[in-house]
Amino acid sequence: MFAAKGTFTAKTTTGSQVVPVLLCGMTPKAVIIWGSRQTADGLTSGELHYSFGMATSTTNRIAINGSSVDSFSLAGVRWHDGTAVIIQTDPVDFDVGTEAVRVDLSAFGTNSFTLDWQVADGVADIYHYLAIAGDDVEANIASVAAPTTPPAGPDAQSIPHGLSGVPHAMFGISSHNKNDPVSAPGQDSSHQELSIYATDFTDSRWMGAHRANGDGGYRMQYTWILAHQIEDFIPEKATYTSIDATNMNIYWDPDSQAEIHHYLFLRGMSAKVGTFTSPTTAGNVTISPGFTPRVFVPWGFMGIASTETSSGEADFRASFGASDGTNQGCIGLVGKTDNADRINDSAGVLTVYDHAEAEQETATVAFSGDDVVVTFGTADANLNEWNYLILGGSSEDPMGDIFIEGPAGTVLDIVAWKPV
Numbered sequence: 001m002f003a004a005k006g007t008f009t010a011k012t013t014t015g016s017q018v019v020p021v022l023l024c025g026m027t028p029k030a031v032i033i034w035g036s037r038q039t040a041d042g043l044t045s046g047e048l049h050y051s052f053g054m055a056t057s058t059t060n061r062i063a064i065n066g067s068s069v070d071s072f073s074l075a076g077v078r079w080h081d082g083t084a085v086i087i088q089t090d091p092v093d094f095d096v097g098t099e100a101v102r103v104d105l106s107a108f109g110t111n112s113f114t115l116d117w118q119v120a121d122g123v124a125d126i127y128h129y130l131a132i133a134g135d136d137v138e139a140n141i142a143s144v145a146a147p148t149t150p151p152a153g154p155d156a157q158s159i160p161h162g163l164s165g166v167p168h169a170m171f172g173i174s175s176h177n178k179n180d181p182v183s184a185p186g187q188d189s190s191h192q193e194l195s196i197y198a199t200d201f202t203d204s205r206w207m208g209a210h211r212a213n214g215d216g217g218y219r220m221q222y223t224w225i226l227a228h229q230i231e232d233f234i235p236e237k238a239t240y241t242s243i244d245a246t247n248m249n250i251y252w253d254p255d256s257q258a259e260i261h262h263y264l265f266l267r268g269m270s271a272k273v274g275t276f277t278s279p280t281t282a283g284n285v286t287i288s289p290g291f292t293p294r295v296f297v298p299w300g301f302m303g304i305a306s307t308e309t310s311s312g313e314a315d316f317r318a319s320f321g322a323s324d325g326t327n328q329g330c331i332g333l334v335g336k337t338d339n340a341d342r343i344n345d346s347a348g349v350l351t352v353y354d355h356a357e358a359e360q361e362t363a364t365v366a367f368s369g370d371d372v373v374v375t376f377g378t379a380d381a382n383l384n385e386w387n388y389l390i391l392g393g394s395s396e397d398p399m400g401d402i403f404i405e406g407p408a409g410t411v412l413d414i415v416a417w418k419p420v
Helices: none
Strands: 003-010 016-020 028-034 042-045 047-055 061-069 075-083 086-095 096-109 112-119 128-133 138-145 155-160 169-174 192-199 204-212 218-222 225-229 235-242 245-252 260-267 272-278 283-287 294-303 316-323 328-336 337-344 348-354 357-366 371-377 387-392 401-405 410-418
Touching: 003 042, 003 328, 028 086, 028 260, 042 357, 047 096, 047 192, 047 316, 047 328, 061 086, 061 138, 061 169, 061 192, 075 086, 075 192, 112 283, 112 401, 128 272, 128 294, 128 316, 128 328, 138 155, 155 283, 169 387, 192 283, 192 316, 192 387, 204 225, 204 294, 204 316, 204 387, 225 401, 272 283, 294 357, 294 371, 316 348, 328 348, 337 348
Parallel strands: 047 337
Antiparallel strands: 003 128, 016 112, 028 047, 028 128, 042 337, 047 061, 047 086, 061 075, 086 096, 096 112, 138 260, 155 245, 169 192, 169 260, 192 204, 204 218, 225 235, 235 245, 272 387, 283 371, 294 316, 294 387, 316 328, 328 337, 348 357, 357 371, 401 410
16 A cells, blocks of 8 residues: 655646645555545634545545634535545635635546646635555445434445455535435535544544534544534434445444435454544654554544533544554644634644644644654643554565655655565
8 A cells, every 4th residue: 555645735727636646656446535625724714614534536526614703693604525635615604605716636547646626715725635545445435324213123224335355444414404415516505623533443533613603613533433413412423333345334323314425435454443542742652553654644633532512612623634654744623613723734734723722732743663653742731532543464475565666756666565
């Protein structure tokens, strides 16, 4: 498995944009793109924006978006689109947004992917990407609605993963929209919602954040594979039950909303999902996944524990980042009554501010052998819990791929190591 983390600047006009990716002459099998509508590192106050997108081909992709402004009378817009990889919106009225940026994937190529900017706002925002490649790697996105009635049986919802065999990991995102993302993309109802979740089919982690009219927002995380949060309670949740050559099976304790969730299934790698606790002062945390890491993806909201109720200060707060061991980048989000902020950090994997716009925790990462070393440059006094997904070499290639790099980044040779 090969992976590359990078950044690119938004095209300010409509048209095609080729994004170069250092993948040693390979074509991406999957790409994740995220951004907070920032043109530089640091915090920008007054508005909260995020876009998360995933794609495995020009016909298998999804983008979700949330936006809000300081005034809680314009508290939240949520949007998803199954024909795009980047969506940004502008709140214009009570829970109503307009599409400001819309970008589709037009091609995967050798060491690149190409974007089609169909709607552009003229601003050169920063976006982050994580590209995954490899001869053995398979990837597919499934967008499936949650059930609305109590299930019958332990494997109540079977989600086809579309791979040739049992997946090794699933990473998911949701803005909790109910409208069909392909036939009816766009805004659905009110509130700003975000869920990020993953499983290695042994451990699962979910984080949710919610901001509604008239309140500051809420955040939670737990060991479910997925959940739906409304203010400070959970009306529905799902637990992972089993995986087989055709389906991922999950058990829902549902509500009546039939919200659509987006699952990126991955095969051909080693995977580890878990949590780590930040130090109370600046320092390091070492994670040992049991294989050579190629990808580290941390996310969370700076909560002190996994909980079924809201954790810490009642606000919308989130951080998401990724690293390939050399390059890294992350975004942060904060929303509270009459306050909305967004953060970009092109040199870190975690960034968290509070609703008073004070920096709370920041971290960078490095890979050392089979270890992931997370260095907190800023830490608060709490033992905060963070989720992570680590990807590495497959079980047939546990040391990962070794390549010899020649002049100007050219690849001279690739050697696959296998156990003897």
